[in-house]
Amino acid sequence: MDLLSVVSSLAWPIIAGLVIWRLLPTIKNVIGSRGFTVKIGSAELTVQEVSDKLLKTTADIQGKLASAGASEYSVMESRSPLPPLRRVLWVDDHPANNAYEAAQLQALGVDVVQVESTGQGIEALSTAAPPFDAVISDMARNENGSFHAEAGLELVREMRAGGRPVPVFIYASHQALARRSEILAAGGNGVTSSPTQLFALLRKVGEFPQEYTAD
Incomplete structure (x- = not known):
């Protein structure tokens, strides 16, 4: 670290x-x-x-x-100025677990769309207008009546196989950190269990539209 x-x-x-x-x-x-x-x-x-x-x-x-x-x-x-981070897709079968982080992003001017499965995530990416600037996913999910321990990794692989270059970050428990190298090798852009580090990763993609405007 x-x-x-x-x-x-x-x-x-x-x-x-x-x-x-x-x-x-x-x-x-x-x-x-x-x-x-x-x-x-x-x-x-x-x-x-x-x-x-x-x-x-x-x-x-x-x-x-x-x-x-x-x-x-x-x-x-030596990066050039970044564009605004306007839309984020959040894939998690328990959206309530991320309600506060999602609300914080919205308070910073970011539109957050939450879906509960890999299939819904891919569909959202395919039909999004305007497109998403980043994707956040948990690692393990219950999907279609069964438990998928590598759902986040599967989402990364499916996105890259479909030619979708949108940055994708795995936001999950500490256990997911042990899979960091595998997730990055599959095309993921970051893995963390920390909300602060998640926001730092997102901020590397684009500027929050309403930075420093809290009353």
Whole structure:
């Protein structure tokens, strides 16, 4: 693991902890509220407004960390400016597992389309207009009534066999990291179990349309 990955993996929990600490009074108000509004200073906010604010704050943190990582890679690789990252396809048989990450991407201006199987993913790639800029997939999935331990790897292989050059990243448990070399050899562009590293990988594909715009 390179120095940037180590720093990124350490930075996210530290910064997330600081955010939670700063917002702890608000979180306590939300938890203790028996209604749908929370009193914060002289303002009265709905629980949804508080939740949206927390989401935007963490999305902004993720975006800044990812941009810092991508900038470092750009310096090392002398890359030209990247286009916006506008659409991402997320393949996972349990979309709820990635709901927060997907919401963070949407808060950064990225359109996220979620499907639950390799077949649905390939169909979405074939019919997408405008096209997807990147694909995220879990590794193991229940598909068509059976368990596929290598569904993510199979998706990578099927995409490359079909001549689809869209960057694809495996976002799964630590067990998938042991298959990194095999996934990369099949045409995958990255493997991670860290949300911060996932955002950094995506940021190497394109800029988040609404970077640094969280209120």
